[in-house]
Amino acid sequence: MTKKLILLITLLYSATLALSSENMDDLLQAFKSESELSKITKSESAGFLDIYTREELEKMQVRTLMDVLKLFTIPYITRSSNNINQFTKPTFPVMPPFAIRLYVNDHDMTSTSYGSALMLWSDMPVEYIDHIEVYKSASSVEFGNEPGSVIIKLYTKKPEREEGGKVRVTADQRGSTEADLYYAHTTRDGLSYFFFANADNIKRKTYENLGHELDADNHGQSFYANIFKDGWRLEGGSYRKVKDTFLGLGRAYTPNDGEIDNRHNYIQLEKIYDNGLKIRAGYDHLDSYEEESDDSKIAAGAAGYVTNYALQLHDKIASFIAEKSFTHTNGKLLVGGFYKYKGLEAEGEFDSYSTSFTNALHLYSVYLEESYNFNPTTTFIGSFKGDYYRYEKQIEAKKKHIMRAGLIKNYGPVQIKAFYTKTYYAVPFLYLYGPDNMPYKVNPKLKFPEPTLTSLGVRYKDGHHMLDTRISLITVKNKILYKPDGTLFNYPKGWYHQYELRYSYTFDRKNKLKMDIYMGENTSGATMSPKYGGHIELFNSFDKIDLYNQFGYRSNYYYYGVNIDPTYDYTASVKYHITKDLSVGLRGENIFGTGYRQSYAGLPYSMPIFDRKFWLNMEYLF
């Protein structure tokens, strides 16, 4: 029997080598696929992992992070009445943004006022991003930063692989335009650099409510650059987005005018030593302006109901991080710590009433994580993180901690992942104070929510097939909810379940099918957002043509007195490679106009989240 097996394996191996030496095109394609950066950066121990590879992003012809967030299952994307991208979990209303963390390389795109800067960066262009990793049921200890249970990691393109540049221009049928440019070079003495610039002017469909136009147009600029030499990396980015506020914040959604202007600049210096020590220092500056005018009046806390509403926020964040990995015979130990300063200045003008406040947080953190391999197929993960929050004014200091235990077991093609995480979410200033609670007063009773996540995942991967099931039970102590008047309060304890099933079939290196379905339910049994959903994606390449098809479904729900029927989104793209360096493409989004919808308090009908759009795309590599 053994001899037959050896013979079979030898034949297979010989055949593999023989085939691989015959076709150089296939070999180059295989080398490219096997060299995907995601294979180097991914961390299986950090949670349930979904990867959007560079090849997939290119076939999808994505422009912004939003095009990828649209494919998220739990949580999934929606938009608020004032045109901010926010997340919700099945059956839940919109969730606070601080549980979802966004990283560009190792930089946490944080915010003092909102906790996470994802609300701004969810529209960011991704032409300079190589691939995207999404970790769910995560604790973020492994990434050594602020707590979150969903971690989105974006990795920029590597200069040493680019060596050259790209220009891309796109336009849609509504008159939107966008341009991207990047360039990378490595010098003979090993210094490499990469820079990227983007500008867009996006036109969205205008609606009307009670004779008032509802605009959601936006425009923005983005810049990113990095320099790398001898283990030192200096990188920085800048992103500005100006948006019309769509329905706005008024009681009857009859905006006269409204605009949100957000900008974020950051810089980070990182050094990675040969002995595994990493040090990072970063500085972030965020400015947020929101101005609205609505004759139906906007709730502004103690200022009452006002016609003119203006809020300005200025965040300053400085961080210093040091961590070191110790590799031992049975695994790896990560030890680290950081200090973060998060300062905020806020000003509000509400008709004739004005107010302001300043405060700052000093956050100290130490953490360690052990990945211990009992044997080649069994890994135990244990993490601990201790955080100390010291505020300059009014808010009492807090000590918080995160504990996490995990087990990864491989049985041939089957991988089992189990995680138990006791964590917390830090409530940012804007929620501690309450943006509408004027004049600003600290809510002394508001506590940090403390979720406990118990998750089990089973993945089967064999040949062309990959099947991944995930089940999570989450209980939340001190869950934060909104009162009807807009103020926040703690709900003592709640729970929810979520289920996810993912399947992919790889026909060959150029053709792949991906599917997912998801479901969730909460304590109350109420369905305030779709309970079920799913996607089917098909990636194909034929000769010089790339094809991408995406079908999405979200189930019906009833919220704010509005019944929303099941919604279906069909998005597809086709790209023709005129030469290796020049291509043209067409991407249709929500092609049948039957895509996802959202209801809002006080509006007697629902609104689409995404427009029906057709983007013409041209790109040239030089």
Place this chain on the structure above:
Amino acid sequence: MKKLLLFLMAAIFLSASPVDKERSIYRTILNAIFPDKEVIHVWLDNPKKRAIFEKIKRVEVVNDHKRADILILYNSFDVPADNKIIFADGYLVFEHFKNRLVGGFYWQKGRPNLVFIKKNLKDHNISLPPTLKEYIEDDM
């Protein structure tokens, strides 16, 4: 016997790695440049790539470039001015020596590139097999 079985299974597994794919690419390149040589002497300036070439049949990695049939360069811009065949393993070397090297395999524009230069192949009397003709460029 079990060890042999494990070894063969490991070989299959490794055949999916980028290292193995790179080895297959270089095997094809070297066999095409030296179809009749019993032993191909290769000199490398990148010690990290040594393991890739040492496992290619008919290839011997040499420490003295004077013994080499081909110099595979990653980051050397100053090599003895003899008439050795040069092949670039990096874009910068390819650009630097493109007037005399026979070809290069390197990352550029986010993808791996394989290029042979017609004039320089001719200077070394190298005729590539039909399967590689599409990678020959007239002029760079």
